[in-house]
Each structure stands twice: as C-alpha cells, then as structure tokens.
Amino acid sequence: MNMLSTESAISRFRRDLTLGRLLRLALMVGAVVAVGLNLSPSTRIDGTFPLLVIGFVWVILSYRSIKGNRLAAESPSLIAAGQLDAAEQHIELALRSFSLFRSGKMLSLHHLALLRHAQRRWRDSALISRALLQQRFSGPAYITKPSQLLLADALLELGDLPGAYRSLAALSREKLSLGEAMNFLLVQLDYESRLQAWDSMIARGSMYQRLQLIELMPTVNAARAQALMALAAIKIGRQDWAQWLRGRAELLVDAKELIAERPFLSEVWPDAAGANGSAVSLIPSPGIPGEG
Amino acid sequence: MNQTVDPSVSPLPTDAVIPRPLDPHELIERSRPAPAGAWLWYVGGSSLLILLIGSWAGSQSPQLQTMMRVLGGLVFLGLAGGMMALSWSVARKRGAEIQNLQTIEELIQLRRTPEAAMWLQRLLSAPMRSIGPRMQALVYLSAVLVRYHRFEDATVVQNYLLDHMAGDSLGVQALRLNRAMCMLQEDRLVDADRAIIELRRMPESEESGGLALLEIYRDVKTGHPAEAIEVFTKKLPLLRRQLGHRLADAWALMAKAYDMVGETARAAAAYTNATLLAPVSEVIGRYPEVGSLSGRYTAAAAPADE
Numbered sequence: 070m071n072m073l074s075t076e077s078a079i080s081r082f083r084r085d086l087t088l089g090r091l092l093r094l095a096l097m098v099g100a101v102v103a104v105g106l107n108l109s110p111s112t113r114i115d116g117t118f119p120l121l122v123i124g125f126v127w128v129i130l131s132y133r134s135i136k137g138n139r140l141a142a143e144s145p146s147l148i149a150a151g152q153l154d155a156a157e158q159h160i161e162l163a164l165r166s167f168s169l170f171r172s173g174k175m176l177s178l179h180h181l182a183l184l185r186h187a188q189r190r191w192r193d194s195a196l197i198s199r200a201l202l203q204q205r206f207s208g209p210a211y212i213t214k215p216s217q218l219l220l221a222d223a224l225l226e227l228g229d230l231p232g233a234y235r236s237l238a239a240l241s242r243e244k245l246s247l248g249e250a251m252n253f254l255l256v257q258l259d260y261e262s263r264l265q266a267w268d269s270m271i272a273r274g275s276m277y278q279r280l281q282l283i284e285l286m287p288t289v290n291a292a293r294a295q296a297l298m299a300l301a302a303i304k305i306g307r308q309d310w311a312q313w314l315r316g317r318a319e320l321l322v323d324a325k326e327l328i329a330e331r332p333f334l335s336e337v338w339p340d341a342a343g344a345n346g347s348a349v350s351l352i353p354s355p356g357i358p359g360e361g
Numbered sequence: 362m363n364q365t366v367d368p369s370v371s372p373l374p375t376d377a378v379i380p381r382p383l384d385p386h387e388l389i390e391r392s393r394p395a396p397a398g399a400w401l402w403y404v405g406g407s408s409l410l411i412l413l414i415g416s417w418a419g420s421q422s423p424q425l426q427t428m429m430r431v432l433g434g435l436v437f438l439g440l441a442g443g444m445m446a447l448s449w450s451v452a453r454k455r456g457a458e459i460q461n462l463q464t465i466e467e468l469i470q471l472r473r474t475p476e477a478a479m480w481l482q483r484l485l486s487a488p489m490r491s492i493g494p495r496m497q498a499l500v501y502l503s504a505v506l507v508r509y510h511r512f513e514d515a516t517v518v519q520n521y522l523l524d525h526m527a528g529d530s531l532g533v534q535a536l537r538l539n540r541a542m543c544m545l546q547e548d549r550l551v552d553a554d555r556a557i558i559e560l561r562r563m564p565e566s567e568e569s570g571g572l573a574l575l576e577i578y579r580d581v582k583t584g585h586p587a588e589a590i591e592v593f594t595k596k597l598p599l600l601r602r603q604l605g606h607r608l609a610d611a612w613a614l615m616a617k618a619y620d621m622v623g624e625t626a627r628a629a630a631a632y633t634n635a636t637l638l639a640p641v642s643e644v645i646g647r648y649p650e651v652g653s654l655s656g657r658y659t660a661a662a663a664p665a666d667e
Contacts, residue, residue: 100441107434117412117433247467276666284606284639285470291605309664316637316661320608321601 073161075185075193079200081164082178086171086204092130093169099123130169137166138173144180148187156184175201175208182219195223195232214240214249221256225263233260251286254279258297262333270301271310292322293330299337311337383478383506385517388485392495395488404443408436451490458484458494465501472643474508481505496522500532503539512543519543534563538571545578553579570596570603577614581650586618593618609639613651620654629658636660 073081100123103116141163147156163177182197198220202213221236237260240253261270283294299314315337318327324338335341381387415429461484468477481502489495499518506515519540526533541556557579560572573596580589593600593615600611612635619628632654635644641660645652 104434104438104441107430107437115430117430117437120437246463247470273667277663280663281471286605288602288605288608307664313637313661313664320612320634320638321605 073164073181075181075196078164078178078181079197082174082200085168085174089167089169089171089174096123096127127169130167133166134168134170134173137163137168138176140166141173141177141180144177145183148180148184153184153187156180160184171206172209172212175204175212179212179216179219182216186219186223189226191223191226195220195227195229198223210243214243214245215252218249218252218256221260222252225256225259230260230263247282247285251282251290254282255286255290255294258294259331262297262300262331265304267301267304270298271305271307276310288321292318292327295321296324296327296334296337297331300334303336382482383502383509383511383514385502385506385514385521388482388502389499389518389521391487392485392489392498394491394495401447404440408440411436455490455494458490462494462497462501465498469501469504469508472508474505477501478505478509496526500536503536507539507543507546510546512547516540516543516547534560534569535571537563538569538575541575542578545575545582548582550579550583568599570600573600574604574607574611574614577611577618578648581614581617581621584621586621589614589618590622606638609635609637609644610647612638613644613648616654616658617648617651620657628654632658633661636662 100120103120103123106112106114106116107120140159144156144159144163147153147159160177160181164174164181168174168177178197178201182194182201185191185194185197198216201208201216202220217236217240221233221240224230224232224236233256237253237257240249245253258270261267279298280295283291286294295314295318299311299318302308302311302314318324319338324334324341328335328338328341412433415433418425418429420426461480465477465480465484468474468480481498484498485495485502489498499522503515503518503522506512506518519536522536523533523540526536537556537560541553541560544550544553544556557572557575560566560569560575566572573592576592577589580586580592593611597611600608604611612631616628616632616635619625619631635651641655645655
C-alpha cells in the first residue's frame with residue numbers, strides 16, 4: 070500500500086493546520102464585518118446575506134471535520150486488534166480529509182505515531198510525536214501526554230537516553246491518568262534499567278504501589294516490567310524479590326520472548342539460551358501443572 | 362431487655378425507608394437523559410420572526426429599514442453569542458461527565474470499590490447528558506455490583522444494557538460473558554450453560570480467553586474437573602495472552618480441579634501459581650469454591666517491602 074511517508078504526513082499536517090487557522094480567521098473576520106455593516110447606519114450595504122453564507126460554510130466545514138474525526142476515532146481499536154493495514158487506511162483518509170479544528174488533525178497524526186510504534190518503526194514514531202509536541206500552541210492533554218510517552222519509548226528503542234529523559238521529566242510534572250501512569254512506569258523502568266539505576270527500580274516502600282499498577286497492565290507489559298524489576302533485584306542482591314518477580318513474569322510470558330525483546334534480561338534467566346530456548350521453570354507445560 | 366420508647370422521637374429508620382444504595386432499577390430510571398428543552402426552538406423562532414418582520418417593515422419605509430438593519434445585526438450578535446455560550450456550557454458539562462466516568466473506571470481498576478460505588482450512585486441518580494456515557498456508567502455499575510456479590514442486581518443491569526446495545530461488538534461479548542459468570546455465581550447452572558452455548562456461536566469465540574475461563578469455572582462448579590483440566594490444557598496459551606494477571610483465576614480453578622481428582626501435587630503447584638499472580642483473598646473473593654484449598658496448600662507470599 071502506498072501510504073503517506075512520515076515527512077509528507079508531517080508537512081501535510083502543518084499545512085492543514087495553517088490552512089484551517091487562516092480559514093477560521095477569515096470566516097470570523099467576515100462575520101464581524103457583516104455584523105458591523107448591519108450595526109452601522111451610515112453604510113448602505115446589508116450584511117445579512119454574507120452572514121448567512123458564512124454561517125452555512127462554517128456548518129458544512131464543521132460537519133466535514135466531525136466526519137474526519139469519527140474516521141480517526143476507529144484507528145486505535147484497529148491498532149489494538151492488530152489490524153494494522155486497516156488502521157493505516159483509516160488514518161490516511163483522516164489525514165487527507167480537511168478539518169477546520171486543529172484537535173482533529175492532531176489526533177489523526179497521533180494515531181499515525183501510534184501505528185508506527187506498533188509497527189516498530191521507532192524513528193517515524195519519534196519524528197511524528199515530536200512534530201506534534203512542537204506545535205506553537207500546545208494541543209489538548211489527551212494528545213500531548215500520550216505523545217510524550219510514545220516519544221520517550223521510541224527514543225529509548227533508538228538508544229537516545231537524554232531524549233527519553235527529557236520526555237520522562239516533562240511527563241513527571243504532569244498529572245497522569247491511570248493508563249498513562251501504567252505506561253509511564255513501564256518506560257521509566259526500561260529507562261532506569263538502561264542507566265543501571267537498580268536501586269531506584271527496587272525503591273523501598275514503593276514496591277507494592279508499583280506492583281499494583283503493573284498488575285493492571287496488559288500481559289506483555291506486565292511481564293516485561295516485572296522481568297526488569299527482577300533484574301534490578303538480582304543486581305542489588307534481593308534474591309527474594311528476584312525470585313518472586315521472575316516467577317510472576319514467566320507465568321505471563323515465555324522467558325525467551327522477553328529476552329528476544331530485551332537481551333540483557335538473559336541475566337534473569339541464565340538457562341534461557343538453551344537448546345530449545347525455554348526457561349519457563351515455574352510454568353508447567355499445559356496439562357501438567359506443577360512440573361518444571 | 363425492657364426498653365421505653367420516647368414517642369416524641371421519630372422512629373428509627375427501617376429497611377423500608379432507607380434508600381437502597383446502587384438499586385439498579387432506580388438508577389436505570391433516574392439516569393435516563395432528559396429530553397432537550399424546547400426553549401431553543403422558541404428563541405430561534407422568535408429571532409426568525411423578528412428578522413422577517415424587520416425585513417417587511419424595512420420594505421415599507423427607508424427610516425425603518427435602517428433601524429431594522431441595526432436590530433437584525435443585534436439579533437445576530439445575540440444569537441451567535443448565545444450559541445457560543447450554550448456550546449461552551451454543554452461541552453463543559455459533557456467533559457465533566459466523561460471525567461467522572463474516567464475517575465470511576467480508575468477506582469474500579471484500583472479495586473477501590475466503595476468509592477467507585479459512591480461516584481456511581483451520585484452520577485446515575487440524575488439524568489445524564491448523553492447515551493454513550495450513560496451506557497458506560499451502567500457497565501461500571503454492573504462491575505461494582507459483581508464486586509459486592511450482588512449478582513442478581515448485576516444481571517438486571519447487564520440485561521438492560523444488552524437490550525439496548527446492538528451488534529456483536531467486543532463490549533457486547535464482554536457483557537454476555539459477565540452475565541454468564543453472574544449466572545454461574547448464582548448457581549443458575551442451566552441458564553449459564555445456555556448462555557455459554559450462545560457465546561460459543563459468536564464470531565471468534567474460539568479465540569476468547571474469557572469464554573475459556575467461563576467454561577473452566579462451569580466445569581469446576583458442576584463437578585467435571587477432568588473437562589476443566591482439558592479446556593485449561595488446550596487454552597493456556599490463549600489465557601496467558603489475554604488475561605494478564607487475571608490468569609490467576611484460571612490457575613486457582615485448576616488447583617480446585619486437580620484437588621477434586623486427587624492430584625494434590627499438581628493442585629499445590631497450580632495454587633502456588635495462582636497466588637503468585639494475585640493475593641489469596643482476591644482469588645477466593647471471586648471464586649468461593651477455591652476457599653477450601655486455603656490452608657491445605659501453600660500460597661506464594663510476596664516478600665516484605667522494606
């Protein structure tokens with residue numbers, strides 16, 4: 070499929086925002102002038118008809134914008150269901166359609182960043198998220214905070230630790246929703262593990278609070294977060310925590326899958342590089358619980 | 362004990378007069394969105410009438426024409442200002458409603474059920490602004506009622522939602538799963554079995570971890586542990602992928618199934634796995650049948666946070 074390239078999507082987004090802003094301004098100025106004409110007894114021009122035309126144009130463009138927004142709103146569920154091609158089509162249509170309001174355009178571009186993230190195209194995801202966050206007027210929080218999280222994660226994947234730190238620092242000043250806090254914790258653990266900040270990963274007194282968040286995460290995220298914490302526990306000599314966290318992680322996801330994503334996790338499962346790659350010591354094979 | 366009652370003191374409230382919290386029938390009725398006010402039409406109609414009269418009057422004399430143009434401009438200004446204020450007010454109230462829903466969702470996820478119940482009672486006690494958020498609030502209400510083991514009330518809400526939701530969306534499937542689970546909890550085994558058969562007919566039912574869990578529970582509950590073990594064995598990869606830490610539920614039911622067939626070593630291992638993923642109290646709270654295993658098998662305790 071011939072999809073918009075990242076650069077062209079960003080330039081189209083910027084162009085559409087400018088166009089939308091100019092159009093809104095023109096319509097508002099036109100409306101003010103038309104009303105002014107009617108209010109001023111000295112002029113002989115009637116502003117009623119132009120005002121009606123402006124109102125009609127506004128309603129039509131608003132309707133088109135709402136249609137585009139509805140199209141864009143379906144994309145996250147398609148991405149979550151793994152239907153990436155269908156999501157790509159939706160996003161392309163939404164990005165190509167005109168929107169009078171900037172939030173609709175921003176949401177479509179954010180969905181493109183989400184899609185690129187799901188496709189593991191980290192550079193593209195980072196570029197798009199950065200373009201969103203660099204807007205002169207910041208967008209609504211329901212777009213900017215997830216964009217900041219996406220950016221932090223994509224930069225981590227690209228090995229840009231200072232960039233990831235800046236995004237995490239910006240987010241730490243924000244009030245996050247529960248879902249955002251879960252994602253933040255996962256990215257933070259990933260970041261800290263790369264910095265080898267083991268002590269802060271197993272901070273005393275905050276373990277249960279972190280685990281409560283982790284237990285709400287989707288399977289893979291919960292497993293990765295606990296595997297990262299198990300590694301930290303090994304590094305600081307907390308074998309009790311290491312064993313407990315490792316057991317939970319491997320009940321959720323096979324160790325070899327976790328290691329494939331983060332090779333340094335092989336320290337948590339030293340035997341995982343074995344012949345069959347299986348290190349699921351605590352997970353009994355299906356039908357024979359308790360074995361292993 | 363002999364007590365005298367002061368007749369001047371009003372009688373103690375009884376169950377008959379205390380409003381029952383989270384009454385599903387009452388909350389469903391009270392939360393219905395109010396019909397849109399007719400005043401908007403009156404304002405719009407009056408403005409149009411003024412403009413028409415103005416237009417007619419203007420055509421009668423040039424002096425009146427100037428005056429009516431000014432009046433028309435003022436009417437437009439008033440309408441535009443009024444519409445903006447109205448849109449802002451509606452958007453603000455909708456935003457607050459959605460914010461309340463988000464808070465309730467978070468409280469439910471964090472298992473702060475009493476607080477979620479209070480928020481729901483308040484939100485659903487008055488007409489809600491729109492249908493979508495109301496349906497979502499009712500979904501949360503059914504979840505809270507399940508937490509309080511009020512399965513019959515939860516089923517009332519679920520039935521209402523299913524009657525008013527179309528299609529086979531993920532939300533509808535989840536509701537049907539939850540309703541079947543409530544039926545099992547209430548020991549309505551025939552109804553539950555029928556509901557499971559219906560769920561099996563839904564598209565992609567083979568890929569539903571929730572349905573697999575439901576079938577395992579039904580088999581444990583009806584004394585068919587071998588079938589429960591068979592489903593678990595077949596569906597474990599699916600359960601792991603979809604359930605997250607709620608995989609604890611499946612392991613707990615497996616512990617019970619293995620215990621029922623006398624395979625105590627496997628039951629002990631499954632019980633450890635279940636309690637590794639979730640606290641014992643939580644698992645037993647959801648499946649009272651598992652309570653009999655407590656004390657007989659060792660739970661996996663979390664290390665101390667010090």
